[in-house]
Amino acid sequence: MTWTWRGRDDGPDPTAQRWHQVIRPWGALPTSRARRQPVVVIGYPSDAGVRANFGRVGTAEGPNVLRAACANLPAPTTHSLCDAGDVAGAGDDVESWQQALAAAVAAVRAGGGIPLILGGGHDQAYGHWLGTVRAASEGTVVGCINFDAHVDMRPLHAGRAHSGSPFAQVHSWSSVHNLPFKYLAIGMQSPHNTPALIHAALGAGAQLVDADAFHPCQEAQLVQLVDRFLSTVDLVCLSVDLDVFSAAVAPGVSAPSPMGIMPDATFRRVIRRITASGRVAGVEIAECAPNLDVGGRTARLGAAIVDTIVRSLAAPT
Numbered sequence: 035m036t037w038t039w040r041g042r043d044d045g046p047d048p049t050a051q052r053w054h055q056v057i058r059p060w061g062a063l064p065t066s067r068a069r070r071q072p073v074v075v076i077g078y079p080s081d082a083g084v085r086a087n088f089g090r091v092g093t094a095e096g097p098n099v100l101r102a103a104c105a106n107l108p109a110p111t112t113h114s115l116c117d118a119g120d121v122a123g124a125g126d127d128v129e130s131w132q133q134a135l136a137a138a139v140a141a142v143r144a145g146g147g148i149p150l151i152l153g154g155g156h157d158q159a160y161g162h163w164l165g166t167v168r169a170a171s172e173g174t175v176v177g178c179i180n181f182d183a184h185v186d187m188r189p190l191h192a193g194r195a196h197s198g199s200p201f202a203q204v205h206s207w208s209s210v211h212n213l214p215f216k217y218l219a220i221g222m223q224s225p226h227n228t229p230a231l232i233h234a235a236l237g238a239g240a241q242l243v244d245a246d247a248f249h250p251c252q253e254a255q256l257v258q259l260v261d262r263f264l265s266t267v268d269l270v271c272l273s274v275d276l277d278v279f280s281a282a283v284a285p286g287v288s289a290p291s292p293m294g295i296m297p298d299a300t301f302r303r304v305i306r307r308i309t310a311s312g313r314v315a316g317v318e319i320a321e322c323a324p325n326l327d328v329g330g331r332t333a334r335l336g337a338a339i340v341d342t343i344v345r346s347l348a349a350p351t
């Protein structure tokens with residue numbers, strides 16, 4: 035892989051280190067010698083799912099722009115950092131991208147790491163979940179928490195996956211394998227989801243939280259709801275689709291949200307509640323499309339969320 039990690043250097047003081055100075059290629063060191071559980075970057079440089087969903091393309095450049103935005107973050111003190119490089123599927127075959135990601139996620143999980151997927155179209159969420167399930171022991175309940183303006187449980191197009199279908203794929207895999215479907219979608223926005231989609235998602239067992247819940251007055255209920263969901267799963271795949279945020283702060287996505295949520299203290303409290311639970315098996319940032327961004331603000335937001343998550347990530351119990 036081409037190593038792209040470089041940035042500011044404030045000298046050898048360990049407390050002055052940044053991501054680019056401490057991150058190592060995944061597999062370069064035996065896992066047993068790593069002092070701390072590694073967070074392992076996996077790039078998903080794909081537009082295939084977005085194109086299949088008739089969205090605005092650009093996410094193929096997401097991983098490297100997010101890497102550059104993360105390079106100067108302060109190095110975490112709780113986890114070591116690795117980069118496993120990018121996965122690759124076969125051209126516009128979305129399923130092959132999802133399977134490639136599932137294999138990479140399963141390998142990282144088996145090696146004791148926490149995957150940090152930098153995307154990439156949101157079709158990556160199915161590969162993220164599938165790889166986590168494959169690496170988990172039988173009977174482990176792996177749920178999904180998704181910050182998103184959209185339900186992302188739309189039916190396949192002519193039998194093919196796309197960036198709006200990942201959690202429908204999680205649902206059908208779970209049904210076929212007789213596993214519970216545990217899906218909490220947070221930040222739903224009415225202009226982006228038809229009543230039929232919401233009805234179908236609820237019927238399938240999804241829990242949906244509207245963007246209106248992101249208000250200081252409702253913060254306590256929101257935290258309670260997240261806690262309740264977490265108590266029903268063993269592990270959780272945490273997904274942040276950057277289009278959950280207002281287009282003012284996240285313009286660089288396939289489908290921007292004029293009335294999206296803000297990355298404010300309420301958002302940060304909720305996300306820290308999830309990451310501190312010890313149940314987070316993997317994390318993903320989805321839908322970063324640098325060609326649609328304004329002054330890099332969406333990529334910087336993605337990096338700031340990565341920082342917030344990694345800092346508060348407890349080791350899975």
Ligand SMILES: [Mn+2]
Nearest residue numbers: 156182186275
């Ligand atoms: Mn999405």
